[in-house]
Amino acid sequence: FPRPILCFHLCSADPARRTMPASLPGGRSASLLALSLTALLLCSLVTPTSGAAFAIDLGTEWFKVALVKPGVPMEVVLNRESKRKTHTMVAFKDGDRLFGEDAASALTRVPETSYAHLLDLAGKPFDHPDVARHAASFPVRLERDPVRDTVLLRAGASDDSPTYSVEQLLGMILSLARRQTESMAGGLVRDVVIVIPPHFSPAARQSILDAAAVADLNVLSLLNANVAVGLQLALIRKFNATPEHHLLYDLGAGGTTASVISFSAANATSKDSGKRLVTAVRITGVASDTHISGHALDLRMRDLLADAFSKQKGVKSNPRLSPRAMAKLLKEATRVRQVLSANTETVARIESLLDNVDLYVKVSRDQFEDAVKDLYGRVMGPADEAMRMAGVGRDEIASVILFGGVSRTPGIQAIIREGVGRYE
Numbered sequence: 001f002p003r004p005i006l007c008f009h010l011c012s013a014d015p016a017r018r019t020m021p022a023s024l025p026g027g028r029s030a031s032l033l034a035l036s037l038t039a040l041l042l043c044s045l046v047t048p049t050s051g052a053a054f055a056i057d058l059g060t061e062w063f064k065v066a067l068v069k070p071g072v073p074m075e076v077v078l079n080r081e082s083k084r085k086t087h088t089m090v091a092f093k094d095g096d097r098l099f100g101e102d103a104a105s106a107l108t109r110v111p112e113t114s115y116a117h118l119l120d121l122a123g124k125p126f127d128h129p130d131v132a133r134h135a136a137s138f139p140v141r142l143e144r145d146p147v148r149d150t151v152l153l154r155a156g157a158s159d160d161s162p163t164y165s166v167e168q169l170l171g172m173i174l175s176l177a178r179r180q181t182e183s184m185a186g187g188l189v190r191d192v193v194i195v196i197p198p199h200f201s202p203a204a205r206q207s208i209l210d211a212a213a214v215a216d217l218n219v220l221s222l223l224n225a226n227v228a229v230g231l232q233l234a235l236i237r238k239f240n241a242t243p244e245h246h247l248l249y250d251l252g253a254g255g256t257t258a259s260v261i262s263f264s265a266a267n268a269t270s271k272d273s274g275k276r277l278v279t280a281v282r283i284t285g286v287a288s289d290t291h292i293s294g295h296a297l298d299l300r301m302r303d304l305l306a307d308a309f310s311k312q313k314g315v316k317s318n319p320r321l322s323p324r325a326m327a328k329l330l331k332e333a334t335r336v337r338q339v340l341s342a343n344t345e346t347v348a349r350i351e352s353l354l355d356n357v358d359l360y361v362k363v364s365r366d367q368f369e370d371a372v373k374d375l376y377g378r379v380m381g382p383a384d385e386a387m388r389m390a391g392v393g394r395d396e397i398a399s400v401i402l403f404g405g406v407s408r409t410p411g412i413q414a415i416i417r418e419g420v421g422r423y424e
Helices: 028-043 100-104 130-137 168-187 202-215 227-236 294-310 325-338 365-371 379-388 412-419
Strands: 004-008 053-058 061-069 074-075 085-087 090-093 096-099 142-143 149-153 163-165 190-196 218-223 244-251 256-270 274-289 345-354 357-366 395-404
Touching: 053 168, 061 168, 085 100, 090 100, 090 168, 096 100, 130 142, 130 379, 149 168, 163 168, 168 190, 168 202, 190 202, 190 274, 190 294, 202 218, 218 227, 227 244, 227 256, 227 274, 227 395, 244 379, 244 412, 256 379, 274 379, 294 325, 294 345, 294 365, 325 345, 325 357, 325 365, 345 395, 357 365, 365 412, 395 412
Parallel strands: 004 274, 053 190, 190 218, 244 395
Antiparallel strands: 053 061, 061 074, 061 085, 090 096, 142 149, 149 163, 244 256, 256 274, 345 357
16 A cells, blocks of 8 residues: 555634544444544554554544454444444433443433534633534533533532533543443453544643543544545545545534545655655635534434424423423434435334324425524535645545435435535
8 A cells, every 4th residue: 555644734723723633534434444443553553562552533413432452453442332433422311320322211211411513612712602403402501610610510409419421421421431431342452542522622622531531541542533444545546646536525413524535646755665656635625614514414303303292182282392392303303304314204203202102203304404504505615625725626626425324315415416516
């Protein structure tokens, strides 16, 4: 394989963009591909005497882990349910701390003390709009940290209930990932590479480092997933001296990021191998939009289902006033949206949602797309901004590479196909 060279051309004068890391793809195959490459990079750090290391793809809804140890280039770490991905959640119920599937189940039973989408709060001041959006999405108690002016989450209805910082809760999740890894490795593992969302500010990145310190982890790097995907392309394709531009479009649960990456063949000289041909990888444009995300689409579907339920015979109460009912609706909304990615219509069902009345309503893809028209209008925004930063036109894009689980949505794909003309 040609040896890739990383050449960062960050074109913005905005400090937040100059230090913008990226997440691994949210789609299963793309995410594992990038996670595999992360583990491959870790191989250079692991020697027979240095012990094991691991990589965490820390997503808004899920995290995945890969282990690297002497003699084993990469091994995907399975959780207690023998699955490759685990919910990025923690919940408190009856004095117990719950993770993974248990935490996801608790979300519909004790939504006030179940904490999901914590990455939305990482490094954010209490008055940040994302904090207000989180409070509107989940019925948890958010309070202002009097010292840091960040977010505290109170684990109970009483004012005497303990509070946790975002870093403490994320540290619990990273500790779970470490325990899963050590169970497979058969020994202590502290060195880690963490992949985080692309729109993270320096404060959010520091929040992840603080969470890793809570979990007693030694962070080797916070990885940019755009680099990981770009390196993978550099390994499997050959390029000419003329730069070839590709658009990476990542639509995940927490937001959307578009990146323009250029590839070209170049000569390089080293003491070991002399002069040889290598592939140069340059990220020339990056743009993000946290308003268009899988979670935002799920909230629109949740509202659609709530309105439909309110119109059903026998409903006496407003489901929006019941945290448990809204948590159940959000869970079903996510399932229905995913089903509509492959079908034109489906049925939403929830037993005894409220007032001992079941939810049973047919939902079509057209209904859903009508409810998210304004969000669909933002789909091409990050792509256009990334191409503007890179100084390339749509006709200069060789291909569009979609990743992130929400990019499977037919309406999203249709907009990108029309906007750019091609995707992979």
